[in-house]
Amino acid sequence: MKKLILSTLVFSSAAVVSAQELTSPDNNLKLTFMLDSNGVPAYTLTYKDKTVVKPGRMGFIIKDGISLADGFEMTECDYDSVDTVWNTVWGQSSTVRDNHKEMFVSLTRKDNGLKMGIRFRLFNDGLGFRYEFPVQPSLRHFTIENEVTQFVLTGDHKAFWIPADYDTNEFQTTTSKLSEVFELSKGVIKNPPATNEPLPYPAVQTPLMLKSDDGLYINIHEAALIDFPGMHLNLDDENFVLSSHLTPDRNGDRGHIQTGSVSPWRTIVVSDDARDILASNLILNLNEPSKIEDTSWIKPIKYVGVWWEYFTGQGSTWAYSDEKDIVIGVTDYNKVKPNGHHGANTEHVKEYIDFAAEHGFDAVLVEGWNQGWEDNQAYLKEKIYSFTTPYPDFDVEYLSDYAAKKGVKIIMHHETTSSVIDYERQLHDAFKFMNKYGYEAVKTGYVGSIIPRSEHHDGQWMVNHYNYVAETAAKYHIMVDSHEAVRPTGLYRTYPNWLAQESARGTEYDSFNGNNPDHHTILPFTRLMGGPMDYTPGIFEGDLSVYGPNKAKLSTTLAKQLALYITMYSPFQMAADLKENYMKYPDAFQFIKDVAVDWDATYVLEAEPGDYITMARKERGADRWFVGAITDENARTATVSFDFLPKGKTYTATIYADGKNAHWLDNPKEYRIYTKKVTSKDKIEIPLACSGGAAISIE
Numbered sequence: 001m002k003k004l005i006l007s008t009l010v011f012s013s014a015a016v017v018s019a020q021e022l023t024s025p026d027n028n029l030k031l032t033f034m035l036d037s038n039g040v041p042a043y044t045l046t047y048k049d050k051t052v053v054k055p056g057r058m059g060f061i062i063k064d065g066i067s068l069a070d071g072f073e074m075t076e077c078d079y080d081s082v083d084t085v086w087n088t089v090w091g092q093s094s095t096v097r098d099n100h101k102e103m104f105v106s107l108t109r110k111d112n113g114l115k116m117g118i119r120f121r122l123f124n125d126g127l128g129f130r131y132e133f134p135v136q137p138s139l140r141h142f143t144i145e146n147e148v149t150q151f152v153l154t155g156d157h158k159a160f161w162i163p164a165d166y167d168t169n170e171f172q173t174t175t176s177k178l179s180e181v182f183e184l185s186k187g188v189i190k191n192p193p194a195t196n197e198p199l200p201y202p203a204v205q206t207p208l209m210l211k212s213d214d215g216l217y218i219n220i221h222e223a224a225l226i227d228f229p230g231m232h233l234n235l236d237d238e239n240f241v242l243s244s245h246l247t248p249d250r251n252g253d254r255g256h257i258q259t260g261s262v263s264p265w266r267t268i269v270v271s272d273d274a275r276d277i278l279a280s281n282l283i284l285n286l287n288e289p290s291k292i293e294d295t296s297w298i299k300p301i302k303y304v305g306v307w308w309e310y311f312t313g314q315g316s317t318w319a320y321s322d323e324k325d326i327v328i329g330v331t332d333y334n335k336v337k338p339n340g341h342h343g344a345n346t347e348h349v350k351e352y353i354d355f356a357a358e359h360g361f362d363a364v365l366v367e368g369w370n371q372g373w374e375d376n377q378a379y380l381k382e383k384i385y386s387f388t389t390p391y392p393d394f395d396v397e398y399l400s401d402y403a404a405k406k407g408v409k410i411i412m413h414h415e416t417t418s419s420v421i422d423y424e425r426q427l428h429d430a431f432k433f434m435n436k437y438g439y440e441a442v443k444t445g446y447v448g449s450i451i452p453r454s455e456h457h458d459g460q461w462m463v464n465h466y467n468y469v470a471e472t473a474a475k476y477h478i479m480v481d482s483h484e485a486v487r488p489t490g491l492y493r494t495y496p497n498w499l500a501q502e503s504a505r506g507t508e509y510d511s512f513n514g515n516n517p518d519h520h521t522i523l524p525f526t527r528l529m530g531g532p533m534d535y536t537p538g539i540f541e542g543d544l545s546v547y548g549p550n551k552a553k554l555s556t557t558l559a560k561q562l563a564l565y566i567t568m569y570s571p572f573q574m575a576a577d578l579k580e581n582y583m584k585y586p587d588a589f590q591f592i593k594d595v596a597v598d599w600d601a602t603y604v605l606e607a608e609p610g611d612y613i614t615m616a617r618k619e620r621g622a623d624r625w626f627v628g629a630i631t632d633e634n635a636r637t638a639t640v641s642f643d644f645l646p647k648g649k650t651y652t653a654t655i656y657a658d659g660k661n662a663h664w665l666d667n668p669k670e671y672r673i674y675t676k677k678v679t680s681k682d683k684i685e686i687p688l689a690c691s692g693g694a695a696i697s698i699e
C-alpha cells in the first residue's frame with residue numbers, strides 16, 4: 001500500500017485581514033481567530049506562550065462543490081463569559097465548575113451570502129469550538145462532503161493512538177512518534193472503510209493523546225456528538241497536520257444536516273502537567289445539562305454477573321442449544337434439545353443473586369437469558385434475538401421475585417449483534433418487559449456489522465441510534481451501558497441514565513489475545529476523556545489455563561486489578577471474576593466490597609500517560625476515601641500524600657499492595673494488606689511491581 005500525501009489546504013498567515021482574540025479566564029490560553037484575504041477561516045492556540053496549534057483551517061465542503069471553508073467575511077463577533085457551578089447526578093465530583101470565555105463569529109460568504117457561525121469556548125484547561133448552521137433561505141439542508149477542520153501541530157509529537165476504523169475502537173494502543181504511525185498501523189486495521197482496504201494514509205481515532213517535546217500534553221477529541229458522524233483524524237505526517245475525517249455513511253456521504261443545527265464541539269485539552277488532562281471537565285461542560293428532570297431513579301451500580309465464565313473456556317454458553325436451524329418467533333424452544341451447559345439457567349443465576357446479596361453488590365448481570373443466541377455469529381438474519389422471550393430454563397418471574405426479596409437487581413442484556421433495525425422495532429416492548437420484571441439497567445451490544453443497513457458504527461445513522469436508545473430508555477426509567485458503540489463524547493451529562501460504555505478494549509480481551517501492561521495507564525488519557533468505561537475489572541485468577549484449553553494470561557498483578565476501581569472511572573463497575581476466585585482471596589475481595597462507585601471529589605496525585613497514574617477519591621456523601629495507584633510494565637514507587645484528607649483528624653488506611661516478589665508475568669497474585677494511621681500531613685511510598693498497583697481504603 002502506498003501512502004497518499006494529503007493535500008494541505010492553505011491558509012495564508014501573511015495575508016490576514018482580520019484577527020479576533022480570546023483569552024482563558026486565567027490568561028494562560030490565547031485563541032486567535034483569523035480570516036485571510038481569500039476569506040479562509042483559521043484559528044491558532046497558545047498555552048503559556050507555547051504554541052499548541054498553529055493556524056489551522058476551519059469549515060466544510062458541502063455537496064455539490066459548495067464551500068463553507070473560504071470566501072467569507074466576518075459579519076458579527078460577540079463575546080460572553082460564564083462562571084457557574086453545576087451539580088452532577090453522579091460523577092467524579094459532586095459539583096463541576098464551568099468557567100469559560102466565549103467568542104461567537106458569524107461568517108457570510110461574499111459571493112452568495114451563505115452563512116455559518118463558529119462558537120469558541122476557552123476554559124483554563126482547553127478549547128472547544130463548534131460550527132453553527134443557521135436557517136437560511138438558500139440553505140435548508142445539505143450533505144457534508146468533507147469537514148476541513150485542522151489541528152496543525154508544532155512537530156513530531158509522541159502520540160498514544162489507535163488506528164482509524166469506522167466500526168471498532170477495540171485496539172491495543174500504540175505509543176510512537178506521529179511520523180511512525182503509518183508504518184506501525186499497517187496490518188492493524190480490522191474493519192477499514194467500505195473499500196475493505198486500509199486507509200491510504202495514516203489516520204487515527206480520538207480521543208488522541210499527544211505529548212510535545214517542549215512538554216505540552218495535548219488531547220484532541222469532540223464533545224456532544226449528536227446527529228453527526230463520529231470524527232477520526234487524518235494525519236499529514238510530514239507537516240504534522242491532523243484534519244477531521246468524518247465517518248462516511250453507506251454512500252460515502254459524511255453527514256446530512258438540516259440548518260438550524262450545530263456540529264459537535266471539537267476539543268483540545270492542554271496543559272504542561274499531565275494530571276490536568278485527567279482532571280479536566282471541559283468535555284462535560286460542553287455538553288448540555290440533563291434533559292431528564294427527575295433523576296432520583298438514576299443510581300451508580302456495582303455488580304457481578306454471569307459473564308466471565310463465558311470467556312474463560314469452561315464450556316458455559318450464552319446459547320441454550322447447539323442446534324443451529326432455529327428461527328426466532330417460529331421455533332418452539334421447548335422442543336429444542338438443550339446443550340446442558342447454558343450459563344443463564346435459573347439455579348445458576350440464583351447462586352449469583354445469593355452471592356451479590358451476601359457481599360453487598362447492587363446487581364447481577366445475566367447474559368444469555370433470551371432466545372436467539374444459537375445463530376448469533378451468522379450476522380445474516382435481520383431478526384436474531386427476541387428481547388422479550390427468555391429461554392425455557394430461565395424463569396424470569398421467579399428470578400425477579402427472588403432477586404427482589406434479596407434486595408438485588410438483575411441487569412438486562414440486549415446483545416443486538418448489530419441487527420439494529422430489528423432492535424428498534426422491539427425496543428419499546430423490550431423496555432416494557434424490563435419495567436414489568438423490575439429491571440432498572442440494560443447492557444446493550446453491537447457486535448458485527450449493521451444489519452440490514454450496512455452503516456458504520458461511528459456513522460451519523462448509528463450515532464442517532466445510540467442516542468435514541470438512551471433517550472427512550474430514560475422515558476422508561478432505564479439506565480444504559482452500551483458496548484461496541486461509538487466512543488463517548490460526554491453525553492452522559494445530558495442523559496445521566498447513560499451510565500457507561502465500553503468502546504475500547506476491556507477485560508474481555510484478557511481472555512483472547514490480551515491487553516498490554518501499559519493499557520490502563522493510557523485509557524484514562526484517551527477513551528475515558530469522553531466518559532466512563534465499563535472496563536469490568538477485578539480478575540483475581542489471571543491465568544486462564546487453570547480452566548482448561550484457554551491459555552490467556554492477564555497483564556496485571558492482582559493488586560493492580562484492585563487499583564483499577566479507582567483509576568478506571570465508572571459509575572457502573574463490575575466485579576468480573578468468578579465467585580469462587582473471590583472466595584479464595586476474601587481479604588483482597590474486601591476492597592472490591594468496600595469501594596465506592598460515586599464520588600464527591602477526585603484528586604489526581606501522579607500521572608504520566610503510558611507510565612503511571614495515582615488517584616484519590618472521596619466517596620459521595622460519606623467520609624471515606626479510596627486511592628488507586630498503577631504502573632505500566634516498569635516497577636515504580638508510588639507516592640501518596642494524604643493532603644486531600646480533612647486536617648486535624650486521624651484515619652485508618654488499609655493498604656492493598658503488591659507483594660515483594662510480585663510481577664504481572666510470573667507472580668501476579670502475591671499481595672500484602674496492612675493498615676496505617678494517617679493524617680492529612682502524611683506521605684507514604686508504596687512499591688509497585690511490574691504492571692502492578694496498590695489500592696487504599698481510608699476511614
Ligand code: NOJ
Nearest residue numbers: 367415445447483502508
Ligand atoms: C461483547 C461485549 O463486550 C461483551 O461484554 C459481551 O459479553 C459479548 N459481546 C456478548 O454480548
Ligand code: CA
Nearest residue numbers: 170483484502
Ligand atoms: Ca466488546
